[in-house]
Amino acid sequence: MQAYIDQLIQNGYFAGMPKEVVYAIAMVLAAFIVLSVFVAPLAGVTSWLERRVWARMQSRVGPNRVGPQGILQWLADGIKNLLKEDLIPSAADAKLFSLAPYVVFMGFLCTFVVIPFGGTLIVADLNIGILYILAVTSVVVVGILMAGWASNNKWSLLGGMRSAAQIVSYEIPAGLAVLTIVFLAGTLSMQGIIQAQGWAPWDWFLFSNPFTFAAFFLYFTAALAEGNRTPFDIPEAESELVAGYVTEYSGMRFLFFFFAEWGNLYVIGAVAATLFLGGWQVPPVTSDPILLGALQFVVFFLKAYLWVFIAMWVRATLPRVRVDQLMALCWKYMVPLSFVCLLGTVSWMLAFPKGNQFFSIVMFVFGLLVLGYFFTRVLFQLRHARPELYFKPHI
Amino acid sequence: MSVKGYIKDITDTVASVFEGMAITFSHLVRRPMTIQYPDKIPVPIQETLPRRYRGILEVDLDICTGCLACERDCPITCITIGIEMEKETKQRKFTHFDIDVCKCMYCGLCSEACPTGAIRHSQEFEGASYNPAGLVRHFVTEPSALYKPKKGGETDPKLAAKADTGQKYLDEFATPDGGAAAEEG
Numbered sequence: 001m002q003a004y005i006d007q008l009i010q011n012g013y014f015a016g017m018p019k020e021v022v023y024a025i026a027m028v029l030a031a032f033i034v035l036s037v038f039v040a041p042l043a044g045v046t047s048w049l050e051r052r053v054w055a056r057m058q059s060r061v062g063p064n065r066v067g068p069q070g071i072l073q074w075l076a077d078g079i080k081n082l083l084k085e086d087l088i089p090s091a092a093d094a095k096l097f098s099l100a101p102y103v104v105f106m107g108f109l110c111t112f113v114v115i116p117f118g119g120t121l122i123v124a125d126l127n128i129g130i131l132y133i134l135a136v137t138s139v140v141v142v143g144i145l146m147a148g149w150a151s152n153n154k155w156s157l158l159g160g161m162r163s164a165a166q167i168v169s170y171e172i173p174a175g176l177a178v179l180t181i182v183f184l185a186g187t188l189s190m191q192g193i194i195q196a197q198g199w200a201p202w203d204w205f206l207f208s209n210p211f212t213f214a215a216f217f218l219y220f221t222a223a224l225a226e227g228n229r230t231p232f233d234i235p236e237a238e239s240e241l242v243a244g245y246v247t248e249y250s251g252m253r254f255l256f257f258f259f260a261e262w263g264n265l266y267v268i269g270a271v272a273a274t275l276f277l278g279g280w281q282v283p284p285v286t287s288d289p290i291l292l293g294a295l296q297f298v299v300f301f302l303k304a305y306l307w308v309f310i311a312m313w314v315r316a317t318l319p320r321v322r323v324d325q326l327m328a329l330c331w332k333y334m335v336p337l338s339f340v341c342l343l344g345t346v347s348w349m350l351a352f353p354k355g356n357q358f359f360s361i362v363m364f365v366f367g368l369l370v371l372g373y374f375f376t377r378v379l380f381q382l383r384h385a386r387p388e389l390y391f392k393p394h395i
Numbered sequence: 396m397s398v399k400g401y402i403k404d405i406t407d408t409v410a411s412v413f414e415g416m417a418i419t420f421s422h423l424v425r426r427p428m429t430i431q432y433p434d435k436i437p438v439p440i441q442e443t444l445p446r447r448y449r450g451i452l453e454v455d456l457d458i459c460t461g462c463l464a465c466e467r468d469c470p471i472t473c474i475t476i477g478i479e480m481e482k483e484t485k486q487r488k489f490t491h492f493d494i495d496v497c498k499c500m501y502c503g504l505c506s507e508a509c510p511t512g513a514i515r516h517s518q519e520f521e522g523a524s525y526n527p528a529g530l531v532r533h534f535v536t537e538p539s540a541l542y543k544p545k546k547g548g549e550t551d552p553k554l555a556a557k558a559d560t561g562q563k564y565l566d567e568f569a570t571p572d573g574g575a576a577a578e579e580g
Contacts, residue, residue, distance in 0.1 A: 057419045061429040317419040318412065333405060377417035382424070390426035395435075 030123055034112050043263035044074030050262070050312045057316040061395055069394050077255075084251035089152065092248060096150035101249070101256035103143030108260040110136040111267045116190045118280050118296035120289075129190035130178055133271060134171070137226065140260070141167040144228075144235065144245050147257075151248040159244025162323060163235035167226050169330045174222035176338035177215040180345040181205050181275045184212065194279030206276040207363035208355065211344035216276045218338050220307065223268040225330070228261065229311055231318035234326060269307035270300070277303045433521070441518040447568050449501040449516040452494050454534045458557050459513040461489065461541040465505035473498035474505060474514075478541070488538040496522050496530040506569040511544065512561025515569065 009022060048063060048071060055062030063070040088094050114129040116122045126132050141164050148160015182188055184205055185196040197204050205212050225232035236244030246257050273279055280296035321329065352359075382389070432440060444450075452474075466474045477490040506515045524530045542554075549555035 053423075056427060057422045059422060059425060059428045061427050061431060313416065313419060317415045333408075337405075374413065374417060374420075377414060378421045381418050381421035385421070385425075387421075387425040389424055391424055395427060395431075 031109075034123065035109065039109065039112060039263055040259075042266055043259050044078065045071065046262045046265055046308060047077070047258070048073045049309075050315070053309065053312045054316045057313070064395065081251055081255040086251045086253060087248075089248050091152040093150040093152065096146050097248070098253070100143050100147035100150060101253040103146060104140050105143075105256050105260045107136055107139030107143060108264045108267065110139070114190050115267065115270045116194060116274060116279060117300055118293045119191075120293060121297060122191060125189055125191045127192075128188045130182065130193065130271070130275070131188050133267075134175055134178065137264075137267075138167070138171065140226075140264075147249070148245040151245070153248050155241045155243070155247045156245050159235040159237075159241045159247070162241075163228060163245060166228070166232065166235065166326060166330075169327065170222040170225040170232075170334075173218050173330065173334040173338040174226060176335070176342050177219035177222065178275060180212055180215045180338075180342050183342075183345055183349065184208060190274050190279075194274055194281060197278040197281055199278060199281040199283045201278075201367075202357065202360040202364045203281075204276060204278040207360045207367060209345060209348045209359065210363065211341040211348060212276065213363060213367070215338065215341040215345070216272070218334055218341065219275070220268070220272055220310075222330075222334060223271070224311060224314065225326070227264045227268055227311075229265070230315040231321050232326060233320060234323055237320055265308045265311050266304060268311065269304035272307050273300060273303035279303070444518050444520075448518055448520075449503055450518050450520045451496055451516070451522055451532070452499060452505070452514060453517040453519070453532075454492055454494070455513045455515075455557055455561065456489065456492065456534055456539060456542075457513075457554060458511045458542050458561050459489075459492070460511060460544065461487065462510060464508040464510065465514050468504045468508040470502065470504065471498050471500060479538070481538075487541050489535045489541065490538055492534040494532045494534070496532060497527050503569065506564070507571065509561075509565070509569070511542070511558065512563070512565040512569065513542075515561070515564045 009019065051073070052062040052064070052070070063073040066072045066076045088097055111133050113123045114126050114132055116125070144163045144167075145160045148156045148158075148163070151157070181193060185193040187193060187196070193205075201207060206216050207213065228235050235241075236246060241247070246254055249257065280300040282292070282295050282299050286292050286295070348356075430436060461476065461478050463476055463478075466472070466476050473495040475491065475493045475495075477492075478487050479490050480487050501516065503516060506512070509515075522530055544558075549558050
């Protein structure tokens, strides 16, 4: 991005303007384009898709009236929320209350700076990319705690406190799982991590050794918990806390929390795809830079969105855990296991300094076998329930 | 906690999540239970109703004799009938025949009392209206003559068909036992 701007300046555009001003304008423009063209529609469509997927898994239909199959439902919801009254409770701390949704939103949106959509499609390839993501997603907890405290409501405060405890706890297994990959790749840069992998599945870090395979699921679980997703959505547990820290919010501010939640799903998927699934790596099929860029974008998007789908699927499957179960899962199981993964990967690197491709292929076949066994279980369920099958996505 | 128990906890968690995910995935390819009333349904909803469903009352004025039996039998007087004699022709004509659907409790007493089966429950139940007045069904648009049953059966084929329909309704549905005897016999 910066190289591109430098080139424009050298070619004589923006003559007479200080370099810093051009950079600032370019940054604002890039942020605006990313937000309005990519993030907002993505979060919106994800909200609709989640409701549809969730509905089908519960033998319902879901929203299918606004636009073709309801795909414009998110626009209708957005307009509805924009037109609603923006209430601020009289006992609330008005300034913090108004600020909190934006802090949460900013914490999530800042991650898009380092998300590598393609080989050249990245806003800024920071050399501390993954560390930056872990850092800015922690800002979300400040916003949630702010919302919980400023609402001056017992449900909100409990929700905010739970969220703080949860996010801070799950940072550790997530960070350790990320660290295993950082060790393998030898870099913190997002592009560097992707370049250390290949397009073939056995070149991905996921199948590098058994420990990274386990680390991947530890990362995904911890990321779900950090994103306050079911089964770890105790900060907004409806049956206990009304809506947790969003209880007192209405209108657009309410929407901002959920905007961040659904957008955050894509960030989880993108980080998982970058660290473990080879990112935008594609087989060398073409040398045309535009075609290659488009292919890389599509591959990366599909890899990331697969995990968005799986997060929806998990949400439709698992019940919410209790607070003590949540903490037990983190501290008694996930933290020790992620240390095992970390030490295991380090030992593996000592044993095979150049990597072990044969074992990676064995791991890949093992992964395929697990997937195959999964589908036999799905068929088992279908055989025993004898339901009326309906394969079309639309109804 | 023993090491064995610890490892069992982990394997149990993985196995149960695995199995649960398989169950929800299998639901993804099942037909949803939802009936998308009113527009996206395979057959009109009226055709899926039970045979003796008591919907909103309808009147076939062509075979109504104007005996006022239904009006008298209605426990909540939701039926109002007006009949006037035309002075020149000495013919009695309906001026109005209104049924207030708001009041009707679908007891079916009017249809049992009707000698020709002119008043009967239809399969219709979608009575939504913007005001209560819209729920009053007016069956007389312009004054029309009363029906006089002829001795020895109806000769006009059009009226005969209607009379048969009414008689069939009386025999099969509009009996105190709800037509159960007719169905058995």
